[in-house]
Amino acid sequence: MSKKSAFNTRLGVILAATGSAVGLGNIWKFPYMVGENGGGAFLLVYVICCILIGFPLMITEFSIGKRSGKGLAVAFRDITGNNHWQWLGVMGALIAFLLLGFYTVVTGWCLEYLWQMVLNTFHGLSIGELETYFGDFTSSTTRPILWSAIALVSTACISWMGVQGGIERMSKLLMPLLLVILVLLIGRAFMMPGCDEGMRFLFRPDFSKLTASAILNAMGQCFFSLSISMGILITYGSYMPKSQDIIATSAQVGILDTIVAVLAGVAIFPAVFAMGVEPTEGPKLVFVILPTVFDQMSFGALWGILFFLLISLAAITSVLALLEATISYIVDRWHIERNKTIIIVCTILFAFMVISSLSITGKFDYLCPLGMSFFDILDNLTSKIMMPLCALATLIFVGWYLPKKGTLDELQEHSKIQYRWFYRIYFLLIRYLLPISILVIFLHGLGVI
């Protein structure tokens, strides 16, 4: 099946983009980022980043793809007629690949938790015991690698068979189900004694806790969660039917992604406070808290299984998108056969994944250069450095390099939004405000200014 025909419906693109956007970033990373960066103020900055930076960037990436009708590898050359911007495509594919190095590891954790839910291992365990379980599991050398390998191989198989049509259909069922479970979890969370405190932590901004690095984290999380700044949306834009409204599609995907993240926060923080856990626990937060919440619900084991199944599937649709960005880049650029490319990419990725998983076991100091595990290096390097730079370059490309008229005509032609002011603001944003803000947040967050 050709990639083009697979996504050739309006809904197909929306589902594929949503499938890539909604994943571990929303349910695993967002709550612990909120916890580590001071709660409500972080949430507010995050939502502002999504509206003012994420939304215009989504529109911009989609429109580059739609305009050229080509994937990441050739889109820039196709639009400009020269090779000057090709490196931006290389950077996008590279970011996707590096992200996979830690994303597949966490997908593996979800599979382990799904399996343990099936075995009902967590029944009756205290928070302390769950923390020990998580610690023992992630510091073991073999099991996490085994699960991550299963995640990688299954995604590679889906990619191999080219069953994106199946993924589309699966996403259609998956998203509502995930929302239903989150709402159920929220219902349970509201009955917990820590509810008020949790809600206050999440929704009442305490700006004294907002540091420059927290703002950079919020921006990085916005890029990560919306799957922007690595060319994935350029590729999906190229699959759009001519008549598709880029602005509406960006809004739909962005809103849904943000709703899922906020719902995950609402489901988790009351429990965090009810159990007396520190919100700053980091990556283990969700894995320690949620099994306890399920354990207290009627039919908890069943909900737990369903939840970890859904989050695993949501993670796998994101892995698929990341893998697709890397694979299609290589296929389009060097004309290597698709299946051969899948094998090459997955083999190198496997090595990466092993290093990343071993680096957090605490047993191999040499896998933690710069005082940080290889796993954290991949996460920080992509979200806090490469994605902001890639976003900046994309904005300069569209805002300064390409003629303004072509960009706006392309957008306006197929959009229901016909207000001139909307396009004026959009252009002002991508030309001035966004590049400057991204640069300032980036340099300030890194402590350079």
Ligand code: PHE
């Ligand atoms: N957006 C995904 C998530 O929130 C991660 C991802 C990033 C997927 C980039 C594809 C591309 O989990």
